[in-house]
Amino acid sequence: MSLVVSDFATYRQARPVQTGIAFSLSPGEALLLRGPNGVGKTSLLRALAGLGAAEGHANHNGHDLLTERAAYLEGIALSGHLDAVKPAMTVRETLAFWVDLYGAAPGNIAARFDLASLADRPAGRLSAGQKRRLGLARLPLTGAGLWLMDEPTVSLDGDNTARLTDLLSEHLAAGGMAVIASHLPLGLPDCRTLCLSPLTVGRDTDPFLEGSIA
Numbered sequence: 710m711s712l713v714v715s716d717f718a719t720y721r722q723a724r725p726v727q728t729g730i731a732f733s734l735s736p737g738e739a740l741l742l743r744g745p746n747g748v749g750k751t752s753l754l755r756a757l758a759g760l761g762a763a764e765g766h767a768n769h770n771g772h773d774l775l776t777e778r779a780a781y782l783e784g785i786a787l788s789g790h791l792d793a794v795k796p797a798m799t800v801r802e803t804l805a806f807w808v809d810l811y812g813a814a815p816g817n818i819a820a821r822f823d824l825a826s827l828a829d830r831p832a833g834r835l836s837a838g839q840k841r842r843l844g845l846a847r848l849p850l851t852g853a854g855l856w857l858m859d860e861p862t863v864s865l866d867g868d869n870t871a872r873l874t875d876l877l878s879e880h881l882a883a884g885g886m887a888v889i890a891s892h893l894p895l896g897l898p899d900c901r902t903l904c905l906s907p908l909t910v911g912r913d914t915d916p917f918l919e920g921s922i923a
């Protein structure tokens with residue numbers, strides 16, 4: 710299992726967000742993406758998940774993102790801001806849906822993020838932190854080796870941030886890999902950091918800001 714990224718560039722609406730991105734991951738390794746708001750962490754995660762415009766090379770398990778998309782995406786799971794939960798489905802229904810969808814063993818997934826007491830509540834009536842916990846519970850069910858995680862600690866309290874670190878540590882110990890955009894260090898053992906800096910495009914303001922705000 711491997712992820713090798715080189716000379717990689719991300720785009721939003723045909724404008725470059727980041728260029729020259731290079732890093733690689735082996736089994737058991739994680740990369741923390743850091744950088745100021747708007748620098749392009751989400752854009753990079755989306756591009757690596759095949760959802761955003763990109764150029765250059767991203768190779769997952771020997772398959773190139775741009776030329777072997779389906780094979781590249783095999784074994785990749787993205788955890789984004791929206792948590793992938795349907796408001797009308799209860800916690801129990803949501804977990805059962807994922808178990809069925811991914812052909813996973815349910816194990817103690819409800820207990821992992823303390824979801825058992827919320828089992829009959831529709832996801833639309835969960836608090837932000839509860840919804841985040843439910844969304845994170847999906848990742849181990851996917852069976853994916855590479856987790857792409859966008860600000861997974863947002864809305865989590867201290868106990869649940871520790872649970873997230875445990876979940877990630879187990880994933881890495883089992884030979885998984887992760888790329889995580891997070892403003893918190895997360896305390897992972899084999900974790901490198903990639904600090905993104907704003908792209909300089911010949912002006913000293915955000916290139917996405919056209920004109921000025923009156």
Ligand SMILES: Nc1ncnc2c1ncn2[C@@H]1O[C@H](COP(=O)(O)OP(=O)(O)OP(=O)(O)O)[C@@H](O)[C@H]1O
Pocket residue numbers: 721722726744745746747748749750751752753915917
């Ligand atoms: N849907 C979009 N359409 C066009 N531009 C976008 C869109 N979403 C984000 N951008 C722009 O792309 C750039 C990178 O945004 P991105 O969300 O990747 O940054 P980020 O590092 O994840 O930020 P944050 O720390 O605030 O989550 C920013 O300049 C942002 O304004």
